Amino acid sequence: DIQMTxxxxxxxxxxxxxxxxxxxxxxxxxxxxxxxQQKPGKAPKLLIYKASSSESGVPSRFSGSGSGTEFTLTxxxxxxxxxxxxxxxxxxxxxxFGPGTTVDIK
Amino acid sequence: xxxxxxxxxxxxxPGASVKVSCxxxxxxxxxxxxxxxxxxxxxGLEWMAWISVYTGNTNYAQxxxxxxxxxxxxxxNTAYMELRSLRSDDTAVYYCASDxxxxxxxxxxxxxxxxxxxx
Numbered sequence: 001d002i003q004m005t006x007x008x009x010x011x012x013x014x015x016x017x018x019x020x021x022x023x024x025x026x027x028x029x030x031x032x033x034x035x036x037q038q039k040p041g042k043a044p045k046l047l048i049y050k051a052s053s054s055e056s057g058v059p060s061r062f063s064g065s066g067s068g069t070e071f072t073l074t075x076x077x078x079x080x081x082x083x084x085x086x087x088x089x090x091x092x093x094x095x096x097f098g099p100g101t102t103v104d105i106k
Numbered sequence: 107x108x109x110x111x112x113x114x115x116x117x118x119x120p121g122a123s124v125k126v127s128c129x130x131x132x133x134x135x136x137x138x139x140x141x142x143x144x145x146x147x148x149x150g151l152e153w154m155a156w157i158s159v160y161t162g163n164t165n166y167a168q169x170x171x172x173x174x175x176x177x178x179x180x181x182x183n184t185a186y187m188e189l190r191s192l193r194s195d196d197t198a199v200y201y202c203a204s205d206x207x208x209x210x211x212x213x214x215x216x217x218x219x220x221x222x223x224x225x
Contacts, residue, residue, distance in 0.1 A: 001168065034211035036151075043201055043218055044151065049211035087151055091210030094165055095141060097151040 002026050002090055004098035012106040019075040021101045023088035028068045032092035035064055035073045038100075039084045047086075048073065078103070108132035110202050110216035117222045118192050125188040126219045128202030133214075135183040136160055138206045142176065142187045144198040145218075154200075157185065192223045 003026040013019050023033065031051035036044035046055045048064035051071055061076040075082055083105055088098040113127040128140060142154040155166045157176040164176050175188045185202055200219045203212035 032210060034208075036212075038151075043215035044212070045215075046208075046211055046213045049208040049213075053208075055213065089151075089153075089211070091205075094167070095153040095156070095210065097143075097153060100150045 002029060002093050002096055004088055004090055004096050006086075006088060006098035006101050008101060009099065010102045010104065012104055013078050014106045015078055015080060017078045017106075019078050019082075019103060021073045021086055021088075021103075023066075023071045023073070023098050025069045025071075025090055025092075029090045029092035031067050032090060033064075033066070033071050034089045034091065035062075036087045036089065037082075037084045038087065044087060075103075108206075108214055110204060110214055112200075112202060112216040112219045115220040115222070117224065120193055120223055120225055122192050122223075123188060123190040124192060124221050125186055126200050126202075126221070128185045128187070128216050130183045130185070130204065130214075133204075133206050135178075136180050138204055140176070140178065140185040141203045141205075141212065142174075143201045143203055143212075145201070146195070146198040149198075152198075155187070159185070189221075192221075194223050197221065197223045 005024045007022050033051045035048040038044040052064045063074050085100045085102045087100050111129045116124050139158045141156045157164045159178045173190050177186045202216040204214045
């Protein structure tokens with residue numbers, strides 16, 4: 001199985017901050033990586049697919065990059081609606097999620 | 107409207123089985139796969155299994171192999187997930203998800219079904 005790690009596990013930030021979350025795979029997954037945002041009591045929402053492609057309707061402040069084993073999700077200017085938990089997911093071999101990164105208010 | 111609608115909450119005793127349904131609408135259900143993902147209270151997302159609606163082929167997470175079975179009914183555009191020999195640590199919200207546009211990245215999610223396992 002391909003294992004996924006994320007860092008940090010929790011991130012405290014302020015509105016307007018630039019935020020970066022890192023996701024690492026235990027082996028190369030090319031660019032078969034997605035990012036999701038989840039708020040309490042809700043299903044995850046797809047933000048980014050294929051490492052850097054944005055889902056329709058996702059604000060442009062969200063961007064993804066990386067390939068192989070290391071990936072990042074960047075929020076260029078954190079907005080109040082962005083306080084949530086973010087998960088990466090590899091879909092190169094079956095599907096596995098990272099443990100999540102919670103972005104909370106500083 | 108593209109959506110997946112799941113069945114309601116369940117309470118089961120340890121050792122019992124549960125079957126959760128997921129009805130698709132707004133897209134060609136038969137052409138794509140359905141995955142199941144669960145989330146224990148306060149925990150992260152765990153991918154459980156996948157089924158190709160077209161071929162019936164399945165993939166199961168190793169830790170659940172032997173206890174979970176996925177099926178579909180194309181006459182009603184419905185997918186099912188059955189989990190047997192329930193334990194307390196199976197208590198979770200169970201989601202179905204599909205990927206008609208991005209082949210593996212889930213752009214459609216059900217609303218989730220809470221399954222509680224308690225004696």
